[in-house]
Amino acid sequence: MTTETTPRTSPEIGGMGHSVKRKEDPRFIRGAGEYIDDLVLPGMLWLDIVRSPYAHATIKGIDASEALKIPGVLAVITGADLEKAGLHWMPTLAGDKQMVLPTTTVMYQSQEVAAVVATSRYIAADGVAAVLVDYEPLPVIVDPHKALEPGAMVLRPDRAADKQTNRIWHWESGDAAKTDAALAAADVRVSEDIYIPRIHVASIETCGCIADWDAVRGQMTLHMTSQAPHAIRTVLALVSGLPEQNIRVKTHDMGGGFGGKVPVYPGYVLAVVASLTVGKPVKWIEDRSENLQADSFARDYHIHAELGATKAGKITSLKVKTIADHGYTDAAADPSKFPAGLFNVITGSYDFDNAFVEVDGVYTNKPPGGVAYRCSFRVTEAVHAIERMVDILAHDIGKDPAQLRMENFIQPEQFPYKTPTGWEYDSGNYGVALQKAMDMIGYDDLRKEQAAKRAKGELMGIGISSFTEIVGAGPSHDFDIIGLKMFDSCEIRVHPTGKVLARIGVQTTGQGHETTFAQIIAEELGFPVGDIKIEYGDTDTAPYGLGTYASRSTPVAGAATAMAARKIRDKARKLAAHLLEASEEDLEWEPGKFSVKGSPDRFKTIQEIAFAAYTNHPAGMEAGLEAVDYYDPPNLTFPFGSYICVVDIDKGTGQVHIRRFVAVDDCGNIINPMIVDGQIHGGLTMGLAPSLYEAITYDELGNNLAGTFMDYLVPTAVETPAWETGKTITPSPHHPLGAKGVGESATVGAPPAIANAVVDALWHLGVRNVDIPMTPQKIWAILHEKGIS
């Protein structure tokens, strides 16, 4: 068990394991980044969107005449206009369909109803205010349980005759009969209802685009905020009929993504339609309220879980039934075979044989849900449920939650480990990670302190989460999105002077790809990291890839980068043999040069070899030094970690104060320790946020009650604790670099640690569960009911 990746390269080369300062930062710290709203094209127009105040209503008429009288308002686009071109509906990535603009019915509050094209940002907004829409409100369903009741109004009558129900799909995994039998035979059964509310990624940059139609050349350039530009290009080609070679999707710097910039929103399509119509570039930038009210949402899972165990606390079985609120359309970006994402990773870090999971996707009058919040594939929901259930079991049988976990962990020698729901975990060493977290935080002393405080009536809690992540989608036999297999790619070109240009199929939204992917090439080829330029996000130049989400950049495109570099090294070996007049077998590689075995002074540097590839290559060999790799991973990777949270609860106000939070992560071999720590800090904060602060709630009329930053409480530096991090390193056995991915681990792992800490502080009062967000009013109400506050 190691705790750091020892660099094989010098600091000058800067390969894996070096905390190389980021190559992208000089432009950002000077305010010289180029985000979508910074971009201005000649003749550019503005698009703004009329949105519905109702969550469900019939549109009886749209009167644009006053808007069109405003000087500078050029056009108002309605659903009727789009219907003529067959563009009023578009497919979602999940195989459902969604409206670009409605022709008859709006399905959620803030849904797009019409678009105004104008000569400036302000005039477009004036136009929006002047469009009159006549609505007739319809009954609203916001509760997915009510949506499933017999006789409930069918929200999507457009679906096939055999699908006239609000149940979108039913999905199950595992063995129901075996699990029922094991539960029946269990000494101890614990069950709980756990709700994980709807939340929103709220990247600080909202979404936007500029669609630029060049009628003369027949070329559509779409500058946009997208985490998956190639997939967008293909979808656009299929929907619009434009030839794919004449569509260029280009991303720029992006102010965060977290999954919210994966879907295709109506605003993008409207800008494309507007540019095709007026023949000029059209910019659409959503404001924060639109972003929080209409973009895709995450979570909204109503989970019922039941855990069976022996008297001694050995887990035997898990049964889970879940209602998934997807809003009015299933716009999730899950792989095709997995409508509930990878939710069946819910057996977690524990070794038992019997599990059964079922999920029903349901329509309601809400914006599209089920997308992402720094975790696209329902792993957060799964981890929250299993980690809460394990804690409840521990408390019920009076065993320390750490001890119960230790006794149930999958052991290191059991890997690769096949779970009862069909996953094969690649590697893990869970006990060591938990022990390290316990040592870092001083677990035993904290338990003593807690006992002393409880005796004095003070509320202190300690919560553990020992999560297993599942990332790096994915192997092509199981993973595709709209049929596109989930490989990823890298193309490397070595220039004659020994400098490198590499293009990748994934897309940074702040993770630091320009640095870490250069480090992978530095590691494999020995070029200094400063000599390597990484490009991405231009579909005219980058190789095809499925994009960045679900922590897949390093597991998939990182592997492609290593493999492409190894192809270059293979050719470099032949060139070196030619230059050194030696046989290839007699050469040995160290980062940056080939030398003759036994004669270390006879060597050629990678730079000399690069020059020779263009000036002195042997007869029969192609000139140049380039390679491309499309990597199809053999399996997913399974990062893991153990987090421990200590909370103090104010009895008077119900305020939860996080005193300490220790996070021990294992993401396999590490490319850049500084960046990994940064990813964990950010992930923890996005785990904290829904635990204590953030939730998008709706009243019974479908009004969004958290539609601005006034009500949607993104944590500031004051609410955010000083995170403490630690590492263990268990390499992935199948990834070329032994890396696993890290972007989402902390968001996945943190909420149950916090929730377990809060419940631990209240358990002696008879509290078994508190749903997140654990707000002061929620805690105060519990304390008040118990006669404490």
Next chain:
Amino acid sequence: MTTQHITVTVNGEAREADVEPRLLLVHLLRDVFGLTGTHIGCDTSNCGACTIHVDGESAKSCTMLAVQADGRSITTIEGMASGATLHPLQQAFWDQHGLQCGFCTPGMIRQAAWLLGQNADPSEAEIREGISGNLCRCTGYVNIVKSIQQAAGEMRTAAETQVGAQPVAAS
């Protein structure tokens, strides 16, 4: 719509514009003057991505009208470095990995600069309180705090050196 003529000093340079009275200051900077380093992240004055200095005071430029800046002096992120030499805060954010996507960074750095002007040696709690009007979604603030601590130390050292060399320096 009628316009109003304004003169604003931006990063030391006098600039003029005819603007609608309703134009937000942040749009004057971004759309009229082309200074796109100042960002927009919300519509309720919560996120602080648009933070600049107006006559030395920290201000959210989405919450001021351009006409209110008439006759006043503004500094933005573009005015912080002197040529190739980064401001200590810019350098510290780079050194300490105090940014990821970079979108909140200009506002965060401007707010930190104002904070250090008020308090040259802030505690961690004072730093956290001082930047609590600026939201970051990527970093979890840990490295932002470290960045501000690094810059504070360097700026204090530089000030002491300067005081030692020029005991009567007023600047």
